[in-house]
Amino acid sequence: MPKLDIASIPVLVGTGYPEPFQADCAGRTRRRLGEAGGLQDFGVNLMTLPPGKWSSQRHWHSHEDEFVYVLQGELTLVEDGGEVRLQAGDCACFPKGSGNGHHLRNHSAALAVYLEVGSRHPDDLTTCSDIDMKSSNRDGAFVHKDGTAYP
Numbered sequence: 001m002p003k004l005d006i007a008s009i010p011v012l013v014g015t016g017y018p019e020p021f022q023a024d025c026a027g028r029t030r031r032r033l034g035e036a037g038g039l040q041d042f043g044v045n046l047m048t049l050p051p052g053k054w055s056s057q058r059h060w061h062s063h064e065d066e067f068v069y070v071l072q073g074e075l076t077l078v079e080d081g082g083e084v085r086l087q088a089g090d091c092a093c094f095p096k097g098s099g100n101g102h103h104l105r106n107h108s109a110a111l112a113v114y115l116e117v118g119s120r121h122p123d124d125l126t127t128c129s130d131i132d133m134k135s136s137n138r139d140g141a142f143v144h145k146d147g148t149a150y151p
Contacts, residue, residue, distance in 0.1 A: 018133075048111055049111070064118050075105065
């Protein structure tokens with residue numbers, strides 16, 4: 001049956017970032033809805049972001065379009081052009097290859113909930129805008145921008 005039992009989908013907490021880059025995203029949760037439903041060409045994640053936390057390090061994708069839709073709460077979208085408030089019912093799109101680093105921050109006192117959709121392209125390279133880190137969809141490893149591994 002195509003209907004998903006969301007409560008049965010594992011909750012992934014935080015990120016796989018190496019230290020010291022995890023702390024800003026601590027407590028963020030992800031439920032991989034698309035993966036649970038067997039989708040292969042794109043991912044759909046149900047995300048929660050506690051007050052004071054970030055969705056990720058600010059980043060952009062080489063081969064992956066990304067879309068977010070806010071379901072509950074309020075978030076601040078931070079990108080190269082500045083900051084914009086997003087609230088329930090708002091969405092944002094991040095075209096692949098733009099070089100425009102983005103992430104979400106929860107500056108409110110309440111939990112924010114949003115959907116994150118991405119194309120899951122196998123050749124995608126995620127580059128962090130403000131720190132010396134990147135990762136590839138091929139292996140998921142976080143490395144310095146020169147390719148050397150984190151300890």
